Amino acid sequence: MYEGPIQDLIDELGRLPGIGPKGAQRIAFHILATDKADVERLAATLREVTEKVRFCEVCFNISEEETCRVCRDPRRDRTAICVVEESKDVMAIERTHEFRGLYHVLGGAISPIDNVGPADLRIRELCQRLADGTVTEVILATDPNLEGEATATYISRLLIPMGVTVSRLASGLPVGGDLEYADEVTLGRAFQGRRQLTA
Numbered sequence: 001m002y003e004g005p006i007q008d009l010i011d012e013l014g015r016l017p018g019i020g021p022k023g024a025q026r027i028a029f030h031i032l033a034t035d036k037a038d039v040e041r042l043a044a045t046l047r048e049v050t051e052k053v054r055f056c057e058v059c060f061n062i063s064e065e066e067t068c069r070v071c072r073d074p075r076r077d078r079t080a081i082c083v084v085e086e087s088k089d090v091m092a093i094e095r096t097h098e099f100r101g102l103y104h105v106l107g108g109a110i111s112p113i114d115n116v117g118p119a120d121l122r123i124r125e126l127c128q129r130l131a132d133g134t135v136t137e138v139i140l141a142t143d144p145n146l147e148g149e150a151t152a153t154y155i156s157r158l159l160i161p162m163g164v165t166v167s168r169l170a171s172g173l174p175v176g177g178d179l180e181y182a183d184e185v186t187l188g189r190a191f192q193g194r195r196q197l198t199a
Contacts, residue, residue, distance in 0.1 A: 009028045013027050052064050054066075056071055056105075059102060059104050060105040061103055061105050062087045070090070070102060070103055076101060076102055078102060078135070079101070079134060079135055080139065081104050081129065081130075081138050082101060082139045083106060083138060083155065084103060084141050085143060086105060101137075101139075104122070104125075104129065105122065106122050106151065109121070109143065110147060118154055126138075127159075130159070130162055136165060138165070138167075139167050139168070140166065140167070140168045140169070144189070156168075171190075172190030
């Protein structure tokens with residue numbers, strides 16, 4: 001244990017996701033060895049993020065304005081909404097340039113172990129967005145894990161009776177992967193999602 005501010009810094013860094021005690025200690029000592037101007041720039045950036053960044057009033061993606069860049073874009077297809085768990089998922093999908101609709105960020109996934117239930121997510125807001133009948137398709141792009149599957153199943157059971165088309169992102173083998181390293185669930189999904197080839 002260190003004393004005073006250095007231990008406080010290590011403790012705060014250790015609270016970040018993916019940073020363990022050793023990593024927090026390495027980062028803290030890196031900050032100590034870094035030029036003061038660089039540290040002040042980092043501190044100013046952290047302050048600016050907490051003061052300026054908010055959630056979009058429509059889709060709950062991160063934004064500096066009341067509505068995000070995607071929701072403001074008049075060229076987006078307003079009949080399709082892609083439902084994701086977190087804002088970082090929006091960025092991942094945007095990099096593909098395959099989806100031109102709107103998004104809805106749930107703010108997590110159903111996880112009884114973490115005490116996260118449907119009421120803790122932005123599912124009610126999603127249903128409200130569908131009320132006017134503009135949206136005809138909802139694509140569920142939650143993570144392909146136990147929590148993501150539970151969330152997708154829950155949402156699909158709510159939305160299908162509303163008359164909207166509900167689809168789920170296909171999952172299967174990664175490009176460049178080897179069959180021998182694929183787990184049974186991934187390989188099974190690849191078989192379920194297979195498509196016919198044409199000449």
